[in-house]
Amino acid sequence: MDAALKRRLEARFGEGLQGPVRQRHDETEIRIAPAQVPDVLRTLHDEADFHFQLLADLAGVDTGTAMQVVYHLWSTTSSDWLRVIADGLPREDPRVPSITFLWRGAEWMEREAYDMFGIIFEGNRDLRRIYMPPDYTSFPLRKDFYLPDDAARSPGGGVRHMEQPEAPLAPGKTLVRRTRA
Amino acid sequence: MTTHASMDDPRVTLDEQLGSFEPIPPYPPRTEREQEFYTVADGEMLVNIGPHHPSTHGVLRVVMKLDGERVVDIDPVLGYLHRGVEKLCENADFHHTISYMDPLEYVSSLFCEWPAVMAYEKLLDIKVPRRAEYIRVLTGELNRISSHLLAMGFHALDLGGITPILYSFIERDEMVEMLASITGQRMLFNYFRIGGVNGDLNHEFMSRLGDWMSRATAQVEANQGLLNENEVFVRRNRGVGTIDAQTALKMCWTGPNLRATGVPFDIRRAHPYSVYPELDFDIPTRSEGDSLARYLLRIDEIKQSLRIIDQCLHQMPDGPVMARVPRLMRPRPGRAFATVEAPRGQYSIYAVSDGTDQPFRFRIHDPSFLHLQSFTLLMPGQLLADWMTINASLDPIMGGIDK
Incomplete structure (x- = not known):
């Protein structure tokens, strides 16, 4: 764990962070609001005492109650992986600014997150499906998308495994099986 | 219609x-991008390559916009091998997910299992026995050599040379048989376990390895002589698909392809894991950033891997190969990110646990995905035939890209 990185992050972002800087093993984690993503990542990328030049991963996460976009960054200035979680995207209309202006390579990773979760990356000029066919209407990695053998546990009762937003829910049942990460 | x-x-x-x-x-x-790409100007035409083509290293379709024989633009279409491994893993228990990882990058399966078990070990705070770590490094480096040999052989095959792949396969078969003697499988090993490896090294493995190591360096030298001084091969590769270090970093490149542009970024040194800090090896780099540099860099890496294997055999301690791990595991809620240096670059897993026996989120990051994306930068201005060279030198594996 890199305690110096934690201090630097707290000193630089302070109020902007949602919750404390968390550290475990060789990972440091901060949470920010989706609107702050371009500013925070640009600061982390550009400023000399951060210099997080390598985008190691970009992942979408559906926690059941909200969407997250998770960025993993690597730098020569720290021995930790830095995880930036853009938290609290509404599940109905998840939107977050694109970071393709910093890393052009993020374009396809954002396409993948859009394909799997329906997260809209504003500013990505090629936001179309990448794995699923173009006529596909669901977002497979969302928590309310059930696999066939999982369907018996699904709210629809196990006939179709696709999303059925219109289907009425049985009383006492929720659309999401597991809710919290 | x-x-x-x-x-x-x-x-x-x-x-x-x-x-x-x-x-x-x-x-x-x-x-916007699709609009731009599929608007065909006068004198241009769109050509499909794929969904299956001998040089696509899997099932891939690319649409090329051509002006005569010059490529104007390129649009790769993925998803023909998409199996939804992430979703499957989120519906399987932790031990079960490891077997789903193997068919991703099917020529370097151990490197798909490795970050998964590393991520779980982080979630569960398991300490892996040192002998198991050495076995992981040893088998991993063998797998890296076999993967690089295959990349070199197919590189030549894509350019029309049949001989090098046959020699590559002679060597690769040795390694595959070696690994089969301890894992029971030739390709999809399913060997790493949470907290160690499935079994200790056995006599057949050690005798095969010792036999092969005594002639490995000479064989690699002999094989590279087929191509390194081949005028056709060198001319078709030099200066083709050139990329500079800054652009490569912006495209999130890693692995040999990034090191061929001069950036000495290797997870084994940049963010050490397992027992790599105890091992002595160099990180070869090249500055040209073209197809030839990427090919030559893989040969340098094979030589370093041989060094690592040699040290592993000398330094490997005795002891158990598995930690004490529960059969049914429910890690506390948390998040873990684990990364290894696979033959194609940084292979990483982001695993989220919610306290049940299944991962809540299981994200697979594949380096080839980002290398394939860069065709939109590398191809414009090149000849159609250079597609073979560039594709082969970037060495993407569609099984990993499509997940």
């Missing part, structure tokens, strides 16, 4: 034919 109901959603009616692979999609452009 007839209409039909969408396979996905019967409420949606489509009017394109099923399974048609016209280069121009039968629906209006969805994005």
Whole structure:
């Protein structure tokens, strides 16, 4: 764990962070609001005492109650992986600014997150499906998308495994099986 | 044209034919980029390569916009091998997910299992026995050599040379048989376990390895002589698909392809894991950033891997190869990110646990995905035939890209 990185992050972002800087093993984690993503990542990328030049991963996460976009960054200035979680995207209309202006390579990773979760990356000029066919209407990695053998546990009762937003829910049942990460 | 109901959603009616692979999609452009790409200017034409082509290293379709023999633009179309491994893993228990990892990058399976078990070990705070770590490094480096040999052989095959792949396969077969003697499988090993490896090294493995190590360096030298001084091969590769270090970093490149542009970034040194800090090896780099540099860099890496294997054999301690791990595991809620240096670059897993026996989120990051993306930068201005060279030197594996 890199305690110096934690201090630097707290000193630089302070109020902007949602919750404390968390550290475990060789990972440091901060949470920010989706609107702050371009500013925070640009600061982390550009400023000399951060210099997080390598985008190691970009992942979408559906926690059941909200969407997250998770960025993993690597730098020569720290021995930790830095995880930036853009938290609290509404599940109905998840939107977050694109970071393709910093890393052009993020374009396809954002396409993948859009394909799997329906997260809209504003500013990505090629936001179309990448794995699923173009006529596909669901977002497979969302928590309310059930696999066939999982369907018996699904709210629809196990006939179709696709999303059925219109289907009425049985009383006492929720659309999401597991809710919290 | 007839209409039909969408396979996905019967409420949606489509009017394109099923399974048609016209280069121009039968629906209006969805994005700015698609609009730009599928607008064909005078003298240009769109050509499909794929969905299956001998040099695509898997099932891939690319649409090329050509002006004569020059490539103007390129649009890769993925998803032909998509199996939804992330979703499957989120519906399987922790031990079960490891076997789903093997068929991703099917020529370097151990490197797909490795970050998964590392991530779980982080979630569970398990300490892996040192002997197991050495076995992981040893088998991993063998797998890296076999993967690089295959990349070199197919590179030549894509350019029309049949001989090098045969020699590559002689060596690769040795390694595959070695690994089969301890794992029971030739390709999809399913060998790493949470907290160690499935079994200790056995006599057959050690005798085969000792036998092969005594002639490995000489064999690699002999094999590279087939191509390194081959004028046709060198001329077709030099200066083709050139990329500079800054652009490569912006495209999130890692692995040999990034090191061929001069950036000495290797996870084994940049962010050490396992027992790599105890081992002595160099990180070869080259500055040209073209196809030839990427090819030559892989040969340098094979030599370093041989060094690592040699040290592993000398330094490997005795002891158990598995930690004490519960059969049914429910890690406390938390998140873990684990990364290894796979033959193609940084292979990483982001695993989220919610306290049940299944991962809540299981994200697979594949380096080839980002290398394939860069074709839109590398191909414009090149000849159509250079596609073979560039594709082979970037060495993407569609099984990993499509997940």
